[in-house]
Amino acid sequence: MTGIIGALERDAVEEILNIAIGQAAASLSRMVGDRVALSVPFVEFLSPAVAAERLDGTTGGADSVAVRQHFSSSFSGDILLIFPERRSLDLVRSMLGDSVPMDSLTELEQEALLEVGNVILNACLGSLANQLGLVIQSSLPIYLRGRGARILDTKHPDTELVMFLQVDFSLAAKGVQGYLAFVMDIVSARHFAAAVSAYVSRVIGG
Amino acid sequence: MTSRTVLLVDDSRVARMMTRSVVERSCPGWTILEAATGEEALDLAAASAPDFVLMDVNMPGMGGLETARLFRQRFPAAALSLLTANIQDFVRDEAAHLGIGYISKPLRDDLLVGFLTGGAGSS
Secondary structure (H helix, E strand, C coil): CCCCCCHHHHHHHHHHHHHHHHHHHHHHHHHHCCCEEECCCEEEEECHHHHHHHHHHHCCCCCEEEEEEEEECCCEEEEEEEEEHHHHHHHHHHHHHHHCCHHHHHHHHHHHHHHHHHHHHHHHHHHHHHHHCCCCEECCCEEEEECHHHHHCCCCCCCCCEEEEEEEEEECCCCEEEEEEEEEEHHHHHHHHHHHHHHHHHHHHC | CCCCEEEEECCCHHHHHHHHHHHHHHCCCCEEEEECCHHHHHHHHHHHCCCEEEECCCCCCCCHHHHHHHHHHHCCCCEEEEEECCCCHHHHHHHHHHCCEEEECCCCHHHHHHHHCCCCCEC
16 A cells, blocks of 8 residues: 555655654653653554554454544544553553542543543644644544454444554553554545645755 | 632543642642633632633633633633643644733643742743
8 A cells, every 4th residue: 555645755744743743752751750662653554444453463452442532634534542451540540640549540540541642642733733834623532442443433444544653652660551543544644645745845945 | 828719620630630739739728629611610710710720722612712712801810821732833822812821731830830929831
């Protein structure tokens, strides 16, 4: 699926997203007081089913929890923050520290993850918008739990292709790993790549 | 420090808890009120005249920017700052246009204390 966007566009998209995800990682690091290690982002065009399998592969087939936000500008799609379910409580504990009694943590888990997602996903979208000189509208975050197909929730899983970007991150000291994913349909992905290319041309052209 | 009233406006209970803990540590004895929506915040402000207001942006209902505009009209004496994960330039620009502070999430204690002790707050 390399023909959907050109090699230079793909490189530009990955670089812009790399900066946006760096902003998101900085926010996560401040929230949990730990260093965040990031993998190199890599854009792929996958069928929703394959994207779901990819997500399930990272959790060994177990359920994940995710915070998903829909966004729209000249392109639209979904951005997701995903954690293996078994580690989500560790993340909440890292975030709230000692200020919340242990027996309240489970009750607050969903709301805490929504707030983590809100901060991180908006940091990423905000950086993207600021770099490209666009306004990106986003929905309120929603909380999801389940396998990859449920979390990605694509409208036409058998026929659509999605631009799938997955970045692995880990909190070194706390052993928590997670994933940030962008999902866009092909039309939006082309618009997004065009916006990125226009931005790069402006920057290079001075 | 004279006792003051702070109104925290955020649809996330966890976000309110985290902000509340910083206010309690930094300004002991102050009254802290909470609202989960802009509409609720305006009602609370009419009854309690808060000195400081911290306002999320992305909320169900009227949203933080519209609520902030109404606060400026109805309660001009209250010091108001956005406290938001939305770091886009247009949000900062709108805060500057309204003459209110802008603090980004995740919250930094020093910025919040700066706002509560007289600064407008911007990060």
